[in-house]
Amino acid sequence: QQQVKQSPQSLIVQKGGISIINCAYENTAFDYFPWYQQFPGKGPALLIAIRPDVSEKKEGRFTISFNKSAKQFSLHIMDSQPGDSATYFCAASIQGTYKYIFGTGTRLKVLA
Amino acid sequence: DTAVSQTPKYLVTQMGNDKSIKCEQNLGHDTMYWYKQDSKKFLKIMFSYNNKELIINETVPNRFSPKSPDKAHLNLHINSLELGDSAVYFCASSQVRGGSYEQYFGPGTRLTVT
Numbered sequence: 232q233q234q235v236k237q238s239p240q241s242l243i244v245q246k247g248g249i250s251i252i253n254c255a256y257e258n259t260a261f262d263y264f265p266w267y268q269q270f271p272g273k274g275p276a277l278l279i280a281i282r283p284d285v286s287e288k289k290e291g292r293f294t295i296s297f298n299k300s301a302k303q304f305s306l307h308i309m310d311s312q313p314g315d316s317a318t319y320f321c322a323a324s325i326q327g328t329y330k331y332i333f334g335t336g337t338r339l340k341v342l343a
Numbered sequence: 344d345t346a347v348s349q350t351p352k353y354l355v356t357q358m359g360n361d362k363s364i365k366c367e368q369n370l371g372h373d374t375m376y377w378y379k380q381d382s383k384k385f386l387k388i389m390f391s392y393n394n395k396e397l398i399i400n401e402t403v404p405n406r407f408s409p410k411s412p413d414k415a416h417l418n419l420h421i422n423s424l425e426l427g428d429s430a431v432y433f434c435a436s437s438q439v440r441g442g443s444y445e446q447y448f449g450p451g452t453r454l455t456v457t
Contacts, residue, residue, distance in 0.1 A: 263444045274347075274433050274448035275386070318384055324444050329374055329398055329437075331446060333386040 233258060235323050237334025244341050250308040252337045254321035257302065261323040265331070266295065266306050269318045278319070279306070311341045346370050347449035349434050355455045356424055364419045364452045366434030374398075375417040376435040376446065377409060386433070392417055393439060424456045 236255045244250045254264075265280035281288045281295040281304065288295045294307040308315055321334040347368045356362055368375060376399075377389040391399035392411040406422045417434060434449040 265445065267448075269384075272451075274435075274450050276448065277445055280445065320386060326444070327439075329376075329391050329393065329439060330388055336384045336386075338384075 233332055235321060235332050235334045237321050237337060239337060240335070241338040242340070244311045244339065246311065246313060246341055246343055248311050248341075250311045250315065250339055250341070251305055252319050252321070252339070253303065253305045254323075254334050255301075255303045256323050256332075258323070258325070259302070260325050261332075262326050263324040264295070264297065264304050265322050265324075266293075267320040267322065267333075269320065269336075271317075275320060308339075311339075313341045313343045316340050347434055347436055347447050349432075349449040349452050351452060352450065353453050353455075355457065357457055358424055358426060360424050361420070361422045362424060362454070363421070364432055364434075364454075366417045366419075366449055368415055368434075368436040368447070368449075370436055370438070370447060371415075372436040372438045372447075373414060374437050374439045375411065375414075376437075377417065377419050378433040378435060378448075380431040380433060380451070382430070390417075390419075421454075424454075426456050429454055429456045 266278045267275035268278045269275040279290050279293050292309045297304045319337045322331040350365050374393045376391045390409040395411045408420045411417045431451045433451045435446045437446045
């Protein structure tokens with residue numbers, strides 16, 4: 232119940248294309264869903280986050296879509312660029328538990 | 344200025360040794376964390392401290408001992424290092440009380456045990 236399942240494990244997209252990464256969870260108590268971006272040799276950096284009271288959140292080229300009934304959420308990267316090549320992690324958290332449960336990560340490569 | 348910093352960045356040591364990793368945050372956050380990222384990039388929480396109090400202690404061998412001397416610092420001491428301890432260790436911080444859930448990560452310490 233504490234797992235967050237992330238797919239795909241790796242993704243190759245052409246420059247200008249849309250990258251889509253999906254996550255699914257079981258625990259309906261989760262109430263915060265962030266996405267992190269990690270470049271090689273660096274720490275994960277918060278990209279965008281959503282709470283379950285909204286179905287979509289957009290920041291620049293990055294959009295989170297959230298489907299509460301299906302217990303799924305996804306990250307869409309529009310107009311993908313080679314500089315977006317990184318590993319992306321979804322996560323879920325429960326208020327007051329201090330704890331993030333991370334997905335297994337998706338290695339994105341955007342071809343120039 | 345670096346928000347969450349860790350030292351050292353790289354640590355190479357032999358099995359059986361004892362080593363420490365240090366973390367400092369200048370964000371004024373009340374909660375700090377240690378994560379382990381294995382070779383498959385999987386991120387798993389190890390410990391969390393809120394206002395110097397241990398609040399999360401996952402199933403981690405007791406060779407690992409965290410210490411938080413104050414809200415801005417969290418250290419990780421590892422005794423009797425084993426090959427399986429080789430990983431990247433990340434420190435993170437967040438403001439939980441009256442704040443958001445956002446966790447900010449340090450640059451990581453790559454530990455290699457030979």
